Amino acid sequence: MSSGDVVGASVDGMNSTEAGNENVKIPATAEGMAIAYASLIIMALFPIFLGSVRSVKHHKEQKQQHKETGEKPDTLSLKDAAMFPFVASLALFALYIFFKIFSKDQINLLLTGYFFVLGVLALCRLARYLILDRIHFHFIHWLVNNLFGIAFSISGVEMFHLNNVVTGCILLCGLFVYDIFWVFGTNVMVTVAKSFEAPIKLVFPQDLLEHGLSGKNFAMLGLGDIVIPGIFIALLLRFDNSRKKNSKLYFYTTFIAYLAGLILTIFVMHMFKHAQPALLYLVPSCLGTPLLLALIRGDIGAMFKYEDHPSEEEKKKPTNKSPKNKAKKAK
Template structure:
């Protein structure tokens, strides 16, 4: 009975009172078996984008080296500012949800994430889709150009090459997005959430360990403050009806896939932020040219254990937990301990995907072109 009362109080505090309390009362209480299935599924879904996203980041890194391109990287200043910017964005969303009707906010947010989600899913599936397309379906190549000015002073704003197979893949992703718009089913939410997470780990680039450490330490404090210090993060997470979190029903055994209502959730930030750091460690492993990905494997395992710790403490205390409180120490201390024992500490902290001079020059060129 006390758990039901706690759920009602939480609903009243985090959403709009009476309606939320009534919806909580209709939820089927989570059984131990249901919770174990939900938590296990969330842990597995968290590991998948980090693993595949890390290896995709290596492929992207190799392609950039071949093309002699420097990806846009986060600087130390960016890493220090990120928790402050994230805090401002989080609190702004909290105020918006308090002041305006959730119906209109959901409409705008859903359309925004529909566009982003279709693009992220297309990027994830296009290579696989091209590989399985039968030969009877013609593969025609197209090019989209948008050029400003005359021949001698022209500026190329858009130069996109694609095939008819890419168009078909995009239409399939748009169809899946439309299904999500129609029913907001948790499975569709997770499909787009996983696409966001894999793309995030692949494309968000940390150039060296120092920048990654600054970012993780800043978000460590950010997560603790907004979860333990206020109800802001929990409120926004529950109010935000968009694929920025992975969810899994705890009442799936009682109500099935369609009728489930009682969900456990994990924010994408708890996957992507540690994930981009673990991806950097995989690239560091490859730079050492050894036969094993020691730093990646050990930190990946540490992340897994940190996530299990988060779930365990959340279950024991029956309250939302800042996952980065457990994940950041696991992800930071593990590679440093291994480097200290292996004598790689200097190599770890001196490793850079690209020299900072090259990164700064590339940014200067981009600013001048803009």
């Protein structure tokens, strides 16, 4: 996935459906909205949890490979994190221009083929026993979109590693501003999200009870609102594991904070009847909660010192357990 695809659209309350040859706005029922948003929340939580657990195994494999080959694994650097919102903005605006200039159907046909190949590869990696050729792709269906989207999200959280908390803070804060600007400042994000028929978002019909799987009144959640907080939550799980205390306190606490932030996003969206930048609520909850907890418990120093793959300079620094330090303490 490109950076523009990773940073998807925020939750969007699109309450219109097609009736005959005219667009008629039909409000979604309370039951339909509840089912749709509950389903989106579950689909968002699942990739973060599974991807985080798998990232621990992937991290161990990277460390073993580093010992054997001496090659340092690729992680997001501070510079990469700082540049990410700008690159994502360029990609998003480029897509917006393409949709304004070229035919929407032609662009989506090209992108559907591209994401079909990526989606099949992601699914093969996650579940090699699935027989993908039993699925018919002669039409675009939201179930297939979600299947690919969830596979992308799991792979993203598992493979896309932040090396330390500082990098995570820079990335999340940068995308916090990015999301607010492109949703509230312009109509670019919402336009691309509604026009882009590719698995960059999870969708669920709010008219499922009325029209079944053929429903067209979709609620949406961008993959960026899953993967971006997800890679930070995965980092906290690896930090928990490094402490050797058999406790996943920071992981579970931040996981619950993400859930609370997502629920708040949906609540505010319905209060103001306007698409919301989900990272506006997810970033403060996913950053503030673990940092405040670490400050209270006295772990803030250890949290900021933790690195998935320490630099050679850090490895050479003497620790408190070294003979020299022990001698100083004895005096």
